[in-house]
Amino acid sequence: MAFIKYNRYAIKRKAGFAPVRAYHCTSCDGWHVTSRKAVFDVPDKAEVMIAAYNREHNLDWQNRRDRLREQKREQRREQELEQKLIQEREQEAANLLKARIKRNGPLMALYKQIEEIHKLIKNRTDKTRTYKAFTKAYQKLGIIMDSQSPTTDIQIIKDKLDSIYADYQSKEK
Secondary structure, rough: HHHHHHHHHHHHHOOOOOOOOEEEEOOOOOEEEEOOOOOOOOOOOOHHHHHHHHHHHOOOHHHHHHHHHHHHHHHHHHHHHHHHHHHHHHHHHHHHHOOOOHHOOHHHHHHHHHHHHHHHHOOOOOOHHHHHHHHHHHHHHHHHHHHHOOOOHHHHHHHHHHHHHHHHHHHOO
């Protein structure tokens, strides 16, 4: 700035314009003066050359890595959202079924047993205890099916128990 202050008028007489500001040059790590008032956010020559080299040799690995990470994050978000929707639908179906069988004592008891089996599986309880719970639930289901006329509620509970049992067996293999 001292150079500009003391040499401004001499430069203006000779060239017709005078420097108004100084800037740091990242290419040569020195200082230069310019007559342009506007400050431009222009990348330095080294950055431009590195970018050109990366484009020429397909070395845009940093951006590719970032894009892959973002894609994985997005996939995880989508999977979590799908899982949440599935859980909400299952909960709605369970609440609806509970409301329908509330007055039927044996069906409600069986439904509570199925919920217990869910907890056993979720907590990874030993196989013997889990299979005993399945056995008791199927015995109770058999008693209910023998004593009552077949209804859609009984069929829904039977399908639910069969589904849980099949999932449990496939996970155990």
